[in-house]
Amino acid sequence: MSVKRQNNRGITLLEVVLSVAVMALVSAMALAVVNNAMQVTRMAGIQMQNDEEVSSLIAYLRQTFRRLPTGCHFNAIWETGEPPRQTLSFDNATGLFVWETASHEPANIITSLEASRNQEGLWDFIVRKNCPGEKGGGTPQGQKESLLKLAGGFKEIHWNFYDGISKQWTDSWSSVKGRPAAATLTLRRAGGAPPVRNLFLLSPIRLDTLPRFKNT
Numbered sequence: 001m002s003v004k005r006q007n008n009r010g011i012t013l014l015e016v017v018l019s020v021a022v023m024a025l026v027s028a029m030a031l032a033v034v035n036n037a038m039q040v041t042r043m044a045g046i047q048m049q050n051d052e053e054v055s056s057l058i059a060y061l062r063q064t065f066r067r068l069p070t071g072c073h074f075n076a077i078w079e080t081g082e083p084p085r086q087t088l089s090f091d092n093a094t095g096l097f098v099w100e101t102a103s104h105e106p107a108n109i110i111t112s113l114e115a116s117r118n119q120e121g122l123w124d125f126i127v128r129k130n131c132p133g134e135k136g137g138g139t140p141q142g143q144k145e146s147l148l149k150l151a152g153g154f155k156e157i158h159w160n161f162y163d164g165i166s167k168q169w170t171d172s173w174s175s176v177k178g179r180p181a182a183a184t185l186t187l188r189r190a191g192g193a194p195p196v197r198n199l200f201l202l203s204p205i206r207l208d209t210l211p212r213f214k215n216t
Contacts, residue, residue, distance in 0.1 A: 050153070050189060057125060057151040058185075058198050061113075064090075065183065065200045073175035074202075076159055076183075083117040086159060091175070113150075115157050122190055124152035156188035156195060 068074065073091040078084070089112045112128045127148045161173045164181030173180055179202055188195035 053151045054187065054189075060150060061185065061198075062200055064113075065202045068179070068203050074173065074179055075175050076161060076173040078172060085114050085116040086157065087115075088113040088159070115154075118152065120153075122152065123154040123157045125150040125154075153190055154187055155190040156186065158186040160184045160186075 068090070073089075075087075075089045075091070077087050077089075079087060089110055091110045110129065114126050114128055115123050116126070118124050127150060158171065160169045160171055160183065161180035162169055162182040162184075163177065182202060183200045184197050185200070186195050186197045
C-alpha cells in the first residue's frame with residue numbers, strides 16, 4: 001500500500017526577494033507617473049498665471065496710453081546703469097494716476113513705468129512715482145518710491161515708438177517732440193517662448209499719423 005506525501009514546502013528566500021523586487025518596480029513606475037502628472041499640472045498652472053499676468057500688463061498699458069491727458073509730458077529713455085532700466089515717465093498726468101499726497105494736496109507727481117533686470121537677469125515691470133515738492137513729508141524730493149510690480153520674468157523686452165511726422169520708429173522718446181502716434185512692446189518669456197509684439201495707440205489718435213504694417 002502506497003502513501004502519498006503532502007508537499008508542505010514553504011516560500012523560499014529567493015521567491016520573497018523576487019516578490020519584493022516586482023512590488024518595488026511597480027511602485028516606482030506608479031510614482032513616476034504620478035510625479036509626471038503633478039509636474040504637468042504645475043507647469044500648466046504656472047503658464048496660466050504667466051499668461052494672466054501678461055494680459056493684465058498689456059491691458060494696463062493700453063488703458064494708460066489711451067487716457068493720456070493733453071498736457072502730459074511723455075518720455076521714454078534707456079538707463080545704462082546697473083541694473084539697466086527702460087523707463088517710461090508720465091509728467092503732469094493729472095487724473096491719469098490717482099495718488100494722495102501726505103497733505104492731501106495736489107502735487108507735481110511723475111509716474112514712471114520701469115523695466116529693470118532682477119537678480120536672475122530677467123526683466124520686471126514696476127510702477128513708481130516721484131514727488132518733487134510734496135508737502136507734509138512723504139517721499140523726499142527726487143526719490144523714487146516703488147509702488148507696484150506689474151509683471152516679471154521676461155527674458156527680452158523692447159519698446160519702439162512711432163513718430164507720426166517723420167514716419168520713423170525709434171527706441172526712445174523725448175517730450176520735446178510732442179507725443180508718439182503709436183508704440184510697440186515686444187515681450188519674450190524665459191523658457192524658449194517666441195517673442196510677442198503688442199501695439200498701442202496714444203491719444204489723441206489721428207489716423208493720418210498711424211504706422212502701416214505689412215502683412216507677413
